[in-house]
Amino acid sequence: MERLQSLNEQFGIKGQLEFAEGPGGLAVAEIRNAGGRATVALQGAHVMTFEPHGDEPVLWLSDYAKFAPGKSIRGGVPVCWPWFGAHASDPALPAHGYARTVDWQPVASEALADGRTRLVFELIETPATKAMCPHPLRLRNTITVGTTLTVALETTNLSQTPFRLTQALHTYFAVADVRRISIEGLEDCDYLDKVEGFARKHQQGPVTIAHEVDRIYLGSGDLLEIRDPGMERIIRITSSGSRSAVVWNPWIEKAEKMGDFGPDGHLGMVCVETANAADDSIELAPGAVHTLSAEYGIEYL
Numbered sequence: 306m307e308r309l310q311s312l313n314e315q316f317g318i319k320g321q322l323e324f325a326e327g328p329g330g331l332a333v334a335e336i337r338n339a340g341g342r343a344t345v346a347l348q349g350a351h352v353m354t355f356e357p358h359g360d361e362p363v364l365w366l367s368d369y370a371k372f373a374p375g376k377s378i379r380g381g382v383p384v385c386w387p388w389f390g391a392h393a394s395d396p397a398l399p400a401h402g403y404a405r406t407v408d409w410q411p412v413a414s415e416a417l418a419d420g421r422t423r424l425v426f427e428l429i430e431t432p433a434t435k436a437m438c439p440h441p442l443r444l445r446n447t448i449t450v451g452t453t454l455t456v457a458l459e460t461t462n463l464s465q466t467p468f469r470l471t472q473a474l475h476t477y478f479a480v481a482d483v484r485r486i487s488i489e490g491l492e493d494c495d496y497l498d499k500v501e502g503f504a505r506k507h508q509q510g511p512v513t514i515a516h517e518v519d520r521i522y523l524g525s526g527d528l529l530e531i532r533d534p535g536m537e538r539i540i541r542i543t544s545s546g547s548r549s550a551v552v553w554n555p556w557i558e559k560a561e562k563m564g565d566f567g568p569d570g571h572l573g574m575v576c577v578e579t580a581n582a583a584d585d586s587i588e589l590a591p592g593a594v595h596t597l598s599a600e601y602g603i604e605y606l
């Protein structure tokens with residue numbers, strides 16, 4: 306692929322960052338350094354894998370994920386933008402927007418002094434994306450890899466009129482057995498329960514999973530933790546630019562219907578999504594910039 310050669314000449318970092326052909330022929334950026342390693346598909350600027358050096362993967366990536374142009378990848382860190390969930394007025398538009406299924410362009414790379422590797426992508430607007438969202442916007446995704454992974458989504462309103470944005474880092478985390486984990490940090494938050502028609506409820510204690518869970522938590526803080534006794538670790542999620550968090554596990558029936566989880570795939574994953582959703586939508590003034598970011602790290606129990 307000539308494109309890969311050109312990308313490596315422009316943004317490659319010897320021994321740290323290389324562009325290559327990935328699964329399904331998708332172009333990927335392979336990042337590795339003393340702290341950890343990650344693989345990022347250029348489609349969707351989609352972090353597919355991340356593991357700190359010598360540790361188990363932090364992100365879950367389905368063994369049955371479909372890697373094809375225009376198809377969202379089941380796992381990793383899908384970018385939901387410029388809307389989260391169903392489009393507010395046009396049901397024909399794709400759920401979770403289009404950012405995760407279109408091509409992005411690397412625009413900068415850097416070997417940081419602290420040993421981490423940084424790669425910046427910008428979404429490539431096309432007539433198809435402009436047809437779905439005519440409002441002039443710029444979207445960048447800055448990915449920083451070391452012993453932790455940081456994903457920072459920066460939206461700039463390029464027009465003279467305000468834009469209302471909803472979005473999420475729809476992150477899939479690898480767990481030993483979802484039935485044994487607990488998610489801490491959402492205690493006493495209200496949430497909208499999508500499984501029960503978006504009924505508004507109140508979270509008592511840590512979140513546990515024993516059936517389909519699909520909840521938008523409101524007023525969430527900037528530190529959430531997934532306590533996983535099976536892997537004897539805590540996954541720490543430190544966020545900024547977000548006051549809402551989504552917790553999702555499709556459970557058995559819905560996972561089977563989706564077709565890219567595989568047998569019992571739902572048991573090894575949980576989505577804890579850093580979002581601007583529901584009441585937490587963002588009104589972007591003309592020229593304004595909003596950054597939604599999350600840092601993922603682990604601590605052993």
Ligand code: TA6
Pocket residue numbers: 377390400401475499519551553563576578
């Ligand atoms: O974030 C949870 C959710 O909105 C669920 O309702 C489910 O639709 C999930 O996202 C996955 O959506 P996808 O379009 O990636 O299959």
